[in-house]
Amino acid sequence: SEMCIRDRFSMMDGERVVVNSDAEVKLDSIVKNSVRGNPDVSAYASFDGERVYVMAWNYHDDDLEGQAASIHFKIENLSFKTGKANVSCYLIDKQHSNSYTKWLSMGSPQNPNEQDYKQLEDAALLEQIKFSPAIPIKNNTIDFDFVLERQGVVMFVLQ
Numbered sequence: 001s002e003m004c005i006r007d008r009f010s011m012m013d014g015e016r017v018v019v020n021s022d023a024e025v026k027l028d029s030i031v032k033n034s035v036r037g038n039p040d041v042s043a044y045a046s047f048d049g050e051r052v053y054v055m056a057w058n059y060h061d062d063d064l065e066g067q068a069a070s071i072h073f074k075i076e077n078l079s080f081k082t083g084k085a086n087v088s089c090y091l092i093d094k095q096h097s098n099s100y101t102k103w104l105s106m107g108s109p110q111n112p113n114e115q116d117y118k119q120l121e122d123a124a125l126l127e128q129i130k131f132s133p134a135i136p137i138k139n140n141t142i143d144f145d146f147v148l149e150r151q152g153v154v155m156f157v158l159q
Helices: 002-011 027-033 099-105 114-124
Strands: 015-017 040-047 052-059 069-075 083-092 127-129 134-137 142-148 152-158
Touching: 040 069, 052 069, 052 142, 099 114, 134 142, 142 152
Parallel strands: none
Antiparallel strands: 015 040, 040 052, 052 152, 069 142, 083 127, 083 134, 083 152
């Protein structure tokens, strides 16, 4: 999963834009205490003149079942007052882009055969999921919601 996150992060282009999250854990707290209380739910975003890239996460140090985050995305100050933004959505969570979950479902084979190894490689690929094909732009703003499982990472590319 870490490789997939790096791959998506490297696809982000343009200049970083400000992100505000009312559920983020501040850096000072992470450095001092790590992420042991509330999960860190935040995002990183950039804009390249044509596309907005938003990568959001729901992270906690304890890799245990936890509550999903209902995230409301609001992207403001777009150059278009009205219209529609086409959306691509990529997801890493327990069921998507996760070879570890696949390995567990296979019975945790210590010496996977060639067919098993191919299935594990396929499960590790970054998965694009179906999401709204287009989101309306109103008053230079895009609004949409997404539920992100704990330990999940999602990336939206809006064009």
